Each structure stands twice: as C-alpha cells, then as structure tokens.
Amino acid sequence: MSTEILMPALSPTMEEGKLSKWLVKEGDTVKSGDILAEIETDKATMEFEAVDEGKIGQILVAEGTEGVKVNSPIATLLVDGEAPGAAPAKKAKKPEAPLPSEDHKAVADRGQQEMAPKKVEVVAKPEVPEGTEFVTQTVRDALRDAMAEEMRRDELVFLMGEEVAEYQGAYKISQGLLEEFGARRVIDTPITEHGFTGLGIGAAFDGLKPIVEFMTWNFAMQAMDQIINSAAKTRYMSGGQMSCPIVFRGPNGAAARVAAQHSQDYSAWYASVPGMKVIAPYFAADAKGLLKAAIRDPNPVIFLENEIVYGKSFPVPKLDDFVLPIGKARIVRPGADVTIVAYSITVGQALEAAEKLAEQGIDAEVIDLRSLRPLDMDTVLESVKKTNRIVTMEQAWPVCSIGSEICARVALEAFDYLDAPPTKVSGKDVPMPYAANLEKLALPTVEDLIEAVKAVTYKA
Amino acid sequence: MPEAAKSNSESLKKLYHDMLLIRRFEERAGQLYGMGLIGGFCHLYIGQEAVVVGLMGAAKQGDQQITAYRDHGHMLAQGIDPKSVMAELTGRSTGLSRGKGGSMHMFSSEKKFYGGHGIVGAQVPIGTGLAFANKYRGSSAVTLTYFGDGAANQGQVYESFNMAELWKLPVIYVIENNEYAMGTSVARSSAVSDFSKRGASFAIPGIKVDGMDVEAVQKAGEEAMEHCRSGKGPIILEMKTYRYRGHSMSDPAKYRPREEVTEVREKRDPIDHFGKKLIERGVVNEEDLKQMDAEVKRVVVAAAEFATESPEPGTAELYTDIYA
Numbered sequence: 001m002s003t004e005i006l007m008p009a010l011s012p013t014m015e016e017g018k019l020s021k022w023l024v025k026e027g028d029t030v031k032s033g034d035i036l037a038e039i040e041t042d043k044a045t046m047e048f049e050a051v052d053e054g055k056i057g058q059i060l061v062a063e064g065t066e067g068v069k070v071n072s073p074i075a076t077l078l079v080d081g082e083a084p085g086a087a088p089a090k091k092a093k094k095p096e097a098p099l100p101s102e103d104h105k106a107v108a109d110r111g112q113q114e115m116a117p118k119k120v121e122v123v124a125k126p127e128v129p130e131g132t133e134f135v136t137q138t139v140r141d142a143l144r145d146a147m148a149e150e151m152r153r154d155e156l157v158f159l160m161g162e163e164v165a166e167y168q169g170a171y172k173i174s175q176g177l178l179e180e181f182g183a184r185r186v187i188d189t190p191i192t193e194h195g196f197t198g199l200g201i202g203a204a205f206d207g208l209k210p211i212v213e214f215m216t217w218n219f220a221m222q223a224m225d226q227i228i229n230s231a232a233k234t235r236y237m238s239g240g241q242m243s244c245p246i247v248f249r250g251p252n253g254a255a256a257r258v259a260a261q262h263s264q265d266y267s268a269w270y271a272s273v274p275g276m277k278v279i280a281p282y283f284a285a286d287a288k289g290l291l292k293a294a295i296r297d298p299n300p301v302i303f304l305e306n307e308i309v310y311g312k313s314f315p316v317p318k319l320d321d322f323v324l325p326i327g328k329a330r331i332v333r334p335g336a337d338v339t340i341v342a343y344s345i346t347v348g349q350a351l352e353a354a355e356k357l358a359e360q361g362i363d364a365e366v367i368d369l370r371s372l373r374p375l376d377m378d379t380v381l382e383s384v385k386k387t388n389r390i391v392t393m394e395q396a397w398p399v400c401s402i403g404s405e406i407c408a409r410v411a412l413e414a415f416d417y418l419d420a421p422p423t424k425v426s427g428k429d430v431p432m433p434y435a436a437n438l439e440k441l442a443l444p445t446v447e448d449l450i451e452a453v454k455a456v457t458y459k460a
Numbered sequence: 461m462p463e464a465a466k467s468n469s470e471s472l473k474k475l476y477h478d479m480l481l482i483r484r485f486e487e488r489a490g491q492l493y494g495m496g497l498i499g500g501f502c503h504l505y506i507g508q509e510a511v512v513v514g515l516m517g518a519a520k521q522g523d524q525q526i527t528a529y530r531d532h533g534h535m536l537a538q539g540i541d542p543k544s545v546m547a548e549l550t551g552r553s554t555g556l557s558r559g560k561g562g563s564m565h566m567f568s569s570e571k572k573f574y575g576g577h578g579i580v581g582a583q584v585p586i587g588t589g590l591a592f593a594n595k596y597r598g599s600s601a602v603t604l605t606y607f608g609d610g611a612a613n614q615g616q617v618y619e620s621f622n623m624a625e626l627w628k629l630p631v632i633y634v635i636e637n638n639e640y641a642m643g644t645s646v647a648r649s650s651a652v653s654d655f656s657k658r659g660a661s662f663a664i665p666g667i668k669v670d671g672m673d674v675e676a677v678q679k680a681g682e683e684a685m686e687h688c689r690s691g692k693g694p695i696i697l698e699m700k701t702y703r704y705r706g707h708s709m710s711d712p713a714k715y716r717p718r719e720e721v722t723e724v725r726e727k728r729d730p731i732d733h734f735g736k737k738l739i740e741r742g743v744v745n746e747e748d749l750k751q752m753d754a755e756v757k758r759v760v761v762a763a764a765e766f767a768t769e770s771p772e773p774g775t776a777e778l779y780t781d782i783y784a
Contacts, residue, residue: 070495238557
C-alpha cells in the first residue's frame with residue numbers, strides 16, 4: 001500500500017515553503033531518520049526526515065518549487081506488509097468540536113476580572129464572637145504567634161529564610177521559633193533567594209507547606225521567575241494535578257532612609273498574577289488571622305508586611321484559633337461623604353486623615369483592603385454607591401498601581417453613582433531618594449489625602 | 461533458563477523497548493508537528509534515549525524525576541501512557557495537562573514526574589526542594605534532577621548545589637551534555653567543559669558517563685542511588701550524549717556539520733548499538749527486535765490517533781485550575 005508524504009510545517013508560523021532539494025529519488029528505500037529533502041521555511045532551510053520505512057513511490061513536487069502549502073502531498077511512500085506507520089498521515093484530522101462548555105457569555109464576562117477563587121461577600125458582621133476578649137499585641141508578635149500556632153498544628157509547615165533561626169529573624173518576626181521547633185523546621189538559608197525560593201516551591205510540590213521569609217521583598221526580585229513561573233502557574237499548566245501550598249512573606253514598601261533599592265512597594269506586581277493570592281494587612285489581628293489562613297491555603301500566597309508597622313500595637317482577639325477569610329476587605333471607619341480605600345501602612349494614614357476631615361465636617365468611610373488578590377471590589381463598590389466619591393491611598397508608584405485598578409473598576413462598574421472623578425493618592429513616580437527632605441516628598445502624606453478628599457467633595 | 465537469568469534478560473529487553481518507544485514516539489511527534497497538529501515549541505529527545513531509560517532502570521518505586529522542556533522521553537520512561545503525552549502535544553482534553561500545558565509542561569504526581577519546566581535551569585532548585593521534602597519526611601526516595609549543558613551555567617544551579625550538599629539532600633543531578641545549548645556548543649559557552657566536576661567547589665562528587673550506552677548509564681545510576689540513599693547527599697552524573705534533531709522543531713541546526721550527526725548515528729546510536737549487543741549475547745534475535753519494533757509502532761500509532769481524534773478542551777477550561 002502507499003501513503004502520502006506531506007509538506008511539513010517546520011516552524012510555529014510556517015504556512016508554505018520552498019522544496020529546495022530532494023535527497024532521495026523514486027525507488028529509494030528509506031527508514032525513519034533518513035533525510036528526505038531540504039525545505040526552506042520562512043526562517044531557514046531545514047532538513048526533513050522520514051518517519052516511516054518504505055520505498056519512495058512517486059515524487060509529486062519537483063525540487064525548486066516555491067510556495068508549497070503545508071500538508072500538501074509532496075511524494076508517495078510504498079509501505080509493505082501491514083504498514084502500521086502509515087495510519088496517522090491519513091487519519092489525522094482537524095480537532096472535533098470542543099467539549100460542551102458552560103455558557104459562553106458567562107465565560108466572556110469573566111475576562112475583565114481577576115479570577116477570584118470564590119465570590120467575596122461584604123463584611124458587615126463582626127469577625128469574632130460577641131464577648132471575645134482582646135489583648136494588645138504588636139504586629140510583630142501577632143505574625144510570630146500565627147506561624148507558631150500553625151507549626152504546632154501541622155507538622156508539614158516549616159519556616160525558611162535568611163536569619164530566621166539563630167538570629168531570630170532580621171526583624172525579629174521568628175523570635176523563639178527555633179527554640180520551640182528546632183533546626184529541622186526553622187531553617188537558616190544561604191543568601192541565595194533564587195535558589196531557596198525554588199527549593200521551597202519544590203518542597204511544596206511534594207506536599208510540604210513552606211513559609212519562605214524574604215528579609216525584605218526587594219530581594220525577592222532575584223527569585224521572581226520561580227515565584228511567577230513556577231509557583232503561580234504550575235497548577236494551571238498541569239491541568240490541576242499539581243499544588244503549591246506555599247507562603248512567601250516579609251516586609252514590603254519603604255522603610256526609612258534606605259534609598260531606592262530597599263524601598264519599593266510590590267503590591268501591584270504580584271496582584272496582577274493569576275494563580276497567586278496577595279495579602280497586605282495593617283492591623284495586628286488581620287496579620288494574625290490572615291497569615292494563619294495563608295499557611296492553610298492550598299495556593300501560593302504573597303504576604304506583604306511593613307517594617308514600620310511591625311512595632312505598632314493593636315487589639316487582637318484572644319481566641320484559640322483565629323483565622324480570617326482571604327479576599328475580604330473591611331470597613332474600618334464607616335462614613336457617608338467619601339470612600340477612602342487603603343491597604344497596609346496607608347490604612348493608618350487614612351484613619352488619621354478621616355479624623356481631621358471629621359473636624360472639618362467631612363464624614364469619610366475608610367476601607368482596609370487587607371487582600372489585594374482576590375480584590376474585594378464588592379465592598380468598594382457598595383461604599384461608592386453610598387458616598388459617590390472615592391480616593392485611593394497607597395505608598396506605591398502611581399503607574400499601573402492598585403489604586404489605578406480600583407479607580408478603573410469604579411469608573412466601569414459604578415460610573416452612574418459618581419459625583420466626582422475617582423482620585424488616587426500615591427508615592428511619587430521616582431526611585432526612592434536617600435536625602436531626608438526628598439524622601440519625605442516622595443511618600444504620600446496625610447495632608448495629600450486630605451487635599452484629595454477636599455477636591456472630590458468640592459470643599460477645597 | 462534459570463529465573464535470575466530470565467529476569468535479567470527481561471530487564472535488558474525492557475531497556476531496549478523503552479528506548480525504542482521514545483525514538484518512535486518522538487519521530488511521530490515530529491511528523492504531527494509537520495502536519496500542524498502540534499504547535500509552538502517542541503523539543504525532541506531523539507539520540508538521548510539511553511540516558512533516561514538507563515536511569516529509570518536504576519530507580520526504585522517512589523523515586524522522583526524532574527526535567528526541563530525536552531521531557532517526552534522522561535515521561536515515557538517513567539511509564540506514563542504515551543496516549544496522554546501525545547494528546548497533550550496536540551493540545552487536547554485527554555492530554556496529561558488537559559491540553560493546558562503542551563510539550564513543555566506536563567506532570568504526573570501519581571508517577572512522580574514533576575515536570576516539564578520551560579525556563580532553563582528553573583527545575584534545578586525545584587528538584588532540590590523535592591529532595592528536601594524527602595529528607596524532611598524521612599523517606600528513602602531519591603530525586604533525579606535533569607538539566608542540560610546549557611542550564612549547567614545558570615546561577616540557580618550553584619545555589620542549589622550549595623544547599624543540597626550543606627543539608628545532604630538525596631538528589632542526583634543528571635547533566636545531559638548533548639554538546640549544544642540550543643545552537644551554542646559547549647566549547648563556546650562553558651569555561652570548564654568537564655561537567656562532572658561542576659560540583660567540586662561544593663564537595664559534590666561527579667561521575668562522567670557514556671550516555672549513549674544504556675548499561676553504563678544504569679550502572680552509574682545504581683551507584684548514584686546508593687550514594688544518595690546512604691545519606692551522603694547529592695551527586696552529579698554527567699551524561700555524554702547527543703541530540704540528533706535541532707534544539708526545537710524550527711531549528712535548522714546549521715551550527716554543526718551534517719557529517720557530525722551522521723557519524724554519531726552510525727557509530728554510537730544507543731538503540732542500534734544495544735540491539736546488536738543483545739543479539740550477540742543471545743538475549744534476542746533479529747526477529748524478536750522486528751517484532752518489538754512492530755509492537756512499539758502500533759502503540760505509537762494508536763497514541764497519535766488518540767491524540768488527533770480527541771476533542772480540544774471545553775471553553776470553560778480557560779478558567780479552571782487557576783486556584784485550588
């Protein structure tokens with residue numbers, strides 16, 4: 001029997017090519033791996049090998065022919081016997097219609113939004129049972145307690161990073177953990193972010209639940225490929241087979257007088273990545289409840305802390321197991337005249353501004369996002385529908401920021417409710433300067449926020 | 461035939477069979493690519509078959525494998541169904557990653573195959589992490605972490621070497637030296653071309669192996685496994701091998717003379733070479749090999765049919781498997 005040899009596609013973009021030269025003639029016996037012809041593609045001249053054994057029957061396209069379409073027959077091959085190899089060339093066909101799918105419109109509608117794993121609901125109800133006792137605790141201690149509680153609960157949880165063990169943490173977040181859990185589970189790494197991040201991801205692929213501490217998020221840029229390409233995308237690329245239950249945590253944003261390479265807010269970078277969850281708390285209770293949730297979450301979680309906030313004290317509920325849901329914002333100060341949306345350190349600034357605005361007769365509602373992905377737009381939109389004005393406040397650069405995203409979404413989804421343009425307050429569009437006076441100018445202030453609120457409420 | 465000899469003869473035949481399966485599978489994949497049924501990047505393993513087959517011959521149940529994007533052979537050698545691998549290449553719902561990974565991104569947690577990684581060198585710290593997990597759990601499993609001569613110059617490889625030796629992790633670093641990092645030869649890309657010595661500054665031992673000789677590979681693999689399982693930490697195996705085809709399907713391979721490829725094919729081909737040995741030793745005869753070839757072809761043709769006839773993923777699949 002005879003089978004057709006087809007013009008091959010030899011690059012991802014090739015549609016036709018030149019058959020430059022035949023290296024076999026009619027009647028030649030060929031076996032798999034033999035070079036049949038040279039073919040010129042849109043990029044280069046390539047050798048074309050035989051796959052099946054047999055005898056060249058007829059050469060259908062003469063050498064030197066240009067514009068030979070991919071998949072058109074160029075020769076015939078005589079295959080003796082049962083010729084199992086001949087089958088696919090003939091049987092290959094266009095893919096069948098895809099499997100039945102959910103409503104196409106519903107799929108299309110989701111295009112604009114980030115893929116929140118679950119629908120988030122507005123947090124109106126209290127997050128702790130009535131009568132719960134609160135203790136005052138620093139954010140630092142709340143984070144430490146969250147890790148310790150989860151490590152006691154689950155043997156698979158371990159902490160690794162630079163100076164997390166014997167030094168007790170560069171910012172003392174892991175104080176006492178080595179003593180309690182030992183060197184097997186509290187691991188000092190060499191200063192090699194790229195390597196230990198990948199190592200942590202490998203351990204997570206195998207079912208361990210690593211907490212990887214970055215001394216600061218600035219150093220995680222060395223490991224960016226592993227975080228995005230390996231941690232965030234593998235579940236998707238494996239059709240759901242692989243899981244990466246890992247937490248990356250450490251201080252993010254500006255510290256004080258450490259200049260450009262050590263002062264950057266990465267929130268928007270990570271929040272743009274599907275497959276990732278991103279948390280940026282301000283209060284100690286949120287730090288604790290959300291870090292515990294992050295450690296239990298089966299997905300990779302980016303946990304953005306803030307060095308300046310570490311030492312602040314807040315009430316934390318005295319509960320045995322206080323876990324908060326990821327992806328829910330919280331209204332930390334209800335108000336009627338304007339919505340201020342903040343996260344991390346700027347929540348404190350927003351509350352301060354709200355107090356000063358109240359003295360001037362402006363009643364601001366302050367929302368603490370807490371999670372940046374999934375982003376709780378429901379809470380933001382509900383608030384805007386009530387106040388008709390929104391100002392976002394963040395420390396990051398202004399271009400393509402979390403504030404940019406929120407303002408865009410508000411304009412798209414609550415346009416008819418707006419009485420003023422959505423407005424952003426952010427860090428300036430410059431690398432962080434060292435000089436004290438310039439650094440101050442580069443960061444957003446309470447006064448900047450007050451001014452922006454006055455502008456949108458037309459009280460300026 | 462006594463039981464021991466029979467089982468030995470069966471395992472030798474299996475080595476030959478598995479290499480042949482990879483060869484025929486890859487040839488068919490190349491053909492499907494030519495027909496436009498496989499898209500994007502497709503890196504064939506033709507010529508390197510003895511490496512992965514020999515090492516799997518030395519591995520035990522529970523041992524893990526991780527490699528880069530030239531990964532089809534690793535999966536077939538680990539006993540993953542050729543149909544599901546081929547269907548992934550054609551981007552169909554029946555593929556190992558349900559069509560969402562493609563040639564470079566396939567995984568099987570059941571068979572302990574951890575990918576399938578598209579970024580040169582990225583699989584090395586991840587493989588080291590798998591070994592970390594084995595040690596953490598007190599498991600005796602060993603992780604085979606494969607990378608090429610090109611990846612061997614990546615910084616993250618040395619960060620991994622350092623931690624693996626520091627923490628005595630049970631990982632075998634298999635450097636598949638096929639002489640070309642895409643189009644750049646070892647001589648033009650590597651200051652020191654003896655890759656078996658790349659662990660020297662971390663005190664990681666290395667063995668140079670003829671990667672075209674499946675029995676030599678298996679023997680070195682057994683030695684390396686023993687090293688890891690006895691708690692001595694990581695070890696490097698440099699596999700001297702050769703890739704017959706281009707780096708990917710669209711590589712015309714003009715950086716090396718055709719004669720170089722022909723010579724390796726004629727003198728060092730891992731499958732022909734081993735087939736002749738088996739005949740000489742009386743393990744098989746010509747007819748046995750022909751039968752095996754026909755059987756392998758049937759499997760590969762069935763895989764190709766399955767892969768071209770299966771439906772593409774449903775459109776709802778666009779939004780699944782992003783979060784657990």
